[in-house]
Amino acid sequence: MKDIYHADFVRQLFNSMSASYERMNFITSFGFSLLWRKQFIDKVGYDNSQVEVLDLLSGLGENWTTLIKRFPNGNFQAVDFSEIMYNKSQVKNFKKFGNRFTVHKQDILESKLPSEKFDIVTCAFGLKTFNDKQIEIFAFTLKRILKDNGRFSFIEVSTPTNKVLLTFYRFYLKHCIPFLGKIFLGNPSDYKMLWLYTEKFENSRKVKEAFEKQGLIVDFNEYFFGCATGISGKKNNCTV
Template sequence: MYEPEFVKGLFNRMSSSYERVNYITSFGFSIRWRRQFLQEIQATEAQVEILDMLTGMGETWEAAKKKLPYAKITALDFSEGMLKHAERKNNVKFRKEVSVIQQDILQNQLPESGFDYAICAFELKTFDLPQVRILATETKRVLKPGGQFSFIEVSKPESKLLQFFYGFYLGKLIPILGKLLLGNPREYRMLWQYTERFQDARDVAAIFKDAGLEVSFKSYFYGCATGFTGYKKA
């Protein structure tokens, strides 16, 4: 389930409905969480470079532009289905100002020390731990000295009661929605399987710390989302 081609195919098939379902699966919190995880990085009006890793459909661009209004965004993803929608959003809402690149973040051609910020929303769960180690190394490589990063992912809540209801919602009800939208509930059932295996971002944060980055773990809404933020030492 973590093989890149499998994950790419999964998101290609879900691309027509993923943004709506992501909003629904988070009870509408995904928009708020995108703002919150960007609050962890330092605001500036300088002309900085942002790398939006695993950009999906470009759902984080608006929040990133509000936080860093003069930033240039480079958006990377390996799913052509997702990027088709991202390009449409780029043309309609962002005057083609976002640089959209189709590459695998684990095997990329991005410049070393080329970015002031690296951000990633709701894609960590599709990596196993060996892949996370590569992701941490690549994050460190592409950031400038002193560059900041922030990651967030839907997680299993800390409360047992929330775990039960959230698990039932994602594991049972969302696949029904997937069947209505795609005719196949399997893709959306996979989202809960990824989340259940992921648990929360603690292990990922520890791997980023082991890679030599300064890292702080973050929790949002009783652990329904978790993430981490930090910077590359100068």
């Protein structure tokens, strides 16, 4: 069986889904993804100074409108390693955002981003594609690139703890989403992976633990009865 967490596998998966990913993300979350993006970015507050902002696993730039509203005078960077996602986001960056974002095509787990650079780091719906070891590397990388007192917020689709809701959600992601993927792409197999990743990920609690091991201050956040979870917090200036 293929390693579903290997960088090449994940990259190819998102290259394949890129044509319909934004639309399917909306459908997968019952339309809540737009609200969740706003809510999780709200966790890092508002700042009209020239803060350094980084959007990780940035996909098609779905977070960028909200980030600009929250940080109107910010300097923005983004990272994604899917070639097609990168190319599409660059077009959006030019047409919609006037090239306000500097977008890097690189694997964040092998990041060349400068240390102690960023005041704000965000990431939406990418954590589930990391295994436990990769999450530890991710936590170390975040600590390295954040400035002292730098803030972060991440969100991920999760498995709710309510059994009735979980049964419905499992059926929806496991069966309905691949069917819709077949309608949009003619290929349901890619979208079957979304449930597999979500089922293995469960929720963001293990991410919280990994980040706390790095000395980061971390809060656990739930959205819509646990259908999405996330973490938010900051790098304490006493962190070593």
